[in-house]
Amino acid sequence: MFRGFRKLAFIPLLLALTGCRVALSTFNPHGPAAHRIANLSWVMTILFLIVSVVMWILFACAFYRRRGSLAEHEPIDSDGGEMWIAIGGLVIPFIVLTALFVAGLSLL
Secondary structure, three states, X not given: OHHHHHHHHHHHHHHHHOOOOOOOOOOOOOOHHHHHHHXXXXXXXXXXXXXXXXXXXXXXXXXXXOOOOOOXXXXXXXXXOHHHHHHHHHHHHHHHHHHHHHHHHHHX
């Protein structure tokens, strides 16, 4: 009984897949609304790449930076630096995500 049900479950999937003649792409739009969405997708992709590159550079700097041996390692809060964490981890992502949210709402 289940064997026949599995075969029937694939029929709607096959019918849905046969409706696409070409591969759809966000970056190759075909219409005015799709062009606006594609522009937002390009902005989001470029922002993602910029944030990723900056993140990997900061990660590499933190990895290769030496702060003494384990015996004489300073506590984390000895130099301050909490403001950089607040700005880099809260303020900048909030601004970027708010801008993307407003841009997405303007498309609606």
